[in-house]
Amino acid sequence: MELDRLQHLAKLARLALRDDELEALAQHMDKIVQAVSTLQDINTDDVEVFNHDDAFAEAEQGPRRLRPDLVTPSLSAEQALANAPKQGPQGFAVPAIHD
Amino acid sequence: MTSPWSSAFDLSQALKSRSLRSEQLCQQALERVRCHDSKIGAFLTVDADAILEQARAIDQRLDAGEALSPLAGIPVGIKDNLCVQGQETTAASKILSGYKPPYDAHVISALREAGAVLFGKLNLDEFAMGSSTENSSRQKTHNPWHLDYVPGGSSGGSAAAVAAGLLPLTLGSDTGGSIRQPAGLCGVTGLKPTYGRVSRFGLLAFASSLDQIGPMGRDARDLAILLQAIAGRDDRDLTSSEEPVPDYLGALENVDIGSMTIGLPTEFFEMTLDDEVRQTVMAAAKHYEAQGAKLVDVSLSLNKHAIACYQIVSTAEASSNLGRYDGIHYGHRGPGEDIIELMAKSRDEGFGDEVKRRIMLGTFVLSTGFYDAYYLKAQKVRRLIAEEYARAFEACDVLLTPASPIAGFKIGENMDDPLTMYAADTMTVSVNLVGVPGLVMPCGFSSGGLPIGLQLIGKHWSEADLLAWAWWYQQSTDFHTKHPEAFA
């Protein structure tokens, strides 16, 4: 796989990959993409995609039960920010963003 | 003094009769962990004080004669990709070091409800991505049967803890075989329930349409007890089903092997398969046949595409599920002058190689120009695989296969060859793609003394049958009662 495609993918995936990582990945991606490309040989004309809820769509007659619109207790700001690597009184701190 | 090899069922009886106290049981377990886990490396965290406190609270309730579930007072180990409120939960990833969830996973609430003692967090491949528990950022876990060998993965810690007699029961999670493959390699019993049987709320997602939490333990009866506590609809996970939950323990006795038709998928036995494994698993099939079960050959010809299909679907979902780990709201934060650099460095430093490989593949198969050819194609092939399973189940009640093509591999053996590592899941992945339940239990040993696992695959929602068929087998054999000499 070409380096610029890999770099583009890394950018999309927000991974600051080092050069040695990119090199190793290039080889791996080639192999794995080749391996998974074997699916192209299977005829899937007129085949619908799989749905992970197919099995219980059959089991459950009637409409699916969703969440009723009720307010439940929230966390406190202190609890919400407890795991934040950096925070301020107005929330999670990030490097200044200008737009 | 109870044996470290006692079943949870027997422990439960003793606790109920008050001939055993939970505190005593947990002390013994803690002692064994102290004594043996340095060799095995199953546990990431064990908080003795918190464990004993829970045990004493349950003892009080049992003393007061409260009618509690069979799990009451039993220590249960937790795979470290399940959230326990206020207790570090990392999925064995550096990116979550120090992360303490503000909530309990559904299965954790269910265990608390049942009075089980939450006994420490168990090692796994980072974010459950792996088949050997070598991808943990924290430590490697060793197979109690042979310390040079891997315990399998990704629930390697959960399997090894049971196999070494540290705990009677543990929770694992299974996305492509992560409960069943290590259960096979460690000689314990493990069940991946039907997709939607157990709420995933609080399970750190790897691949949402494949992930399922399940029990691991000494035998099918113990699994029935643990599954009973965690199965059922949870309103916080709309992919958990409203399908009624049967009485698993009660169903164990209602078994008629004579009316059972067992399907042997020919392709599973024809692929590259260790001879010992083939013979041992076939012997188990004959054991059922001897009791009157009918053996039939069925064809699952598309299974050879299951790994490819799984690689695409699971990495696509993972690339998105793992997007949230960016150093902003929790977990590891790397250096960065601007927000883009900060996120990208946090992720590069925080994730291990295998996780990055999968994120990159997943990003690729979803990206513009490749979505149709890879992701959509895989989801169509997935339907074809599911349809093939449905046809197979017209001819039989259950499928019987090996749990793994080989009886084991050494630590480090496959680390440089991800593709060979992926092949370790070849017996198990299609079950996740289709969403049906699969149970693995020991059915013999290799000449090298490693356990060999047998897999039973059932129809949707057939956990009660799988447990009953497995329990019958275990009552008429003794493979599940064997344990490694080194830990006797």
Add this chain to the structure above:
Amino acid sequence: MTAMLENQEMLAKYELVVGLEVHAQLNTESKLFCGCSTAFGADPNTHVCPVCLGHPGTIPALNQQAFDKILKLSLAFACKVPDVTYMDRKNYYYPDLPKNYQISQEYDPIGRDGEIQLINTGKSIGIHNVHLEEDAGKLIHPEGADDAHSYVDLNRAGTPLAEIVTYPVFRALDEIDDFMESLRTLLLYLDVCDGRMEQGSLRFEASVSVREFGAEEMGKRSEIKNLNSMKSVLKGVQFEYARQVALLESGGVPAQETRLWDDNFDADQARCQQQWQADCERPSGSRHSESVGIEPVMALLPENFKGRTRVMRSKEEAADYRYFPEPDLPRFPVTAARRDQLRAELPALPGQLCGRYTDPQGEYRLKPYHAQIIVKDWHLQQYFQSLIDSGMLAKKAANLVTNQVLALVNDKSNDIETATDCPVRPVDLIDLQRAVDDSVVTANCAFDKVFKDLVKERMSGGEASVKQLIEKGGYAANTDQDEILGWVKEAIAANEKAVEDLKKGKKKARGAFMGYIMKKSRGKAPPKLVNQLLDAELKPLLEE
């Protein structure tokens, strides 16, 4: 003069093409996927939980009410609704998006190919699609340059949104204006959104392109964000049109890009001119073909035009959102029965109501002018309806809401923004009308003085009844026949010219007597009684 003419010709050459993308916050109690409150204005990060913070292991649980509301909206647009719908994930990294993907709908939106009728012109505007999605949080940029950080507040994260996308059918500003008002009104009628732009519950983005009249091909479009009022939408489009025309005329080519509306820009200020220049010269904006000086743009805009659009920096790289179906949620069937049921439950919408109110055979028989005013404003319509429901005659109710109530709403010196905020309640007006009907007070006095007192009373939280206020203000009608007769006689004596005019058939002349008597009685003489007495007194004079 010639320059102006040239500019006119320039503008006449190019057609404006606009499509709108609308985000309407669905007015549910709790968020789209968790039980956190959607209430506006809480302290940062206090309406959050593990789910909307995007914590590891959390799973979205779809809000039934949000689903019903989006379904209702797409049925009101007469959209095609699929039998089964599902959510998709839109993957991109931004710190206000805690999961770094937004749960939205891409492949099978809940509504496709609908339309909305504009209230003023009756024209139909095509809706490309309607779909459900979650909102992001907010970035807070502290004032003062010392702090090198921005802060993330996730209270808004996970609030349910309807995204409504129109076809690029707008060719003129007044049509855009009409659409925005009509849509806002529709959302209020359907009770799916509170329409408060100032709180961000209703947000518009415009995609703007220009092309020479007659051209088939569309120009490259820019999307304008940060349009926080209807006025800024119109100004933003106007600016963008001028900018693109100026650019094309200078030999440049517009780029497909995201731009931000900036209200504070003043082209007359040197600082702003420098900003503009600097933006044009930034690495990505520097391609000459995409930039143009500010003077030729301003020359195409009205004098003293304030504000501008500028390229949004963070959106410069080409996006690849890698949409795929949300695997944490099942699919959601929408059965024909459910669709029919919701369709039947849709409330009457402005167009239908207007017809109903003006039907000459109907129970309301309002003047079209009144009916228009009432249906255009949902709050006013609700107020009107509650008066009717309490038994007031339609014409009287229409008079009251289009005069007294609307005047209060339009009065900028008070805090009353809608008829719903009106402190005088429908029940007060019913009492007031009854007092008039019972001749306790004259209509003039009631709807002027007593009404004003009522407003004051209610705004200060007072609960005095209409009757008490009439007494307190001494507004009770004067029913002393002798006194009134005296004034009648005085009025006739003092207005000889009016008597003469009446004799000539000038009926309007009567007003002079009435004015005199009302002044004398300080508005408290009941007109009915005055008229009777006046008729009796005038009769012999007119028969002379």
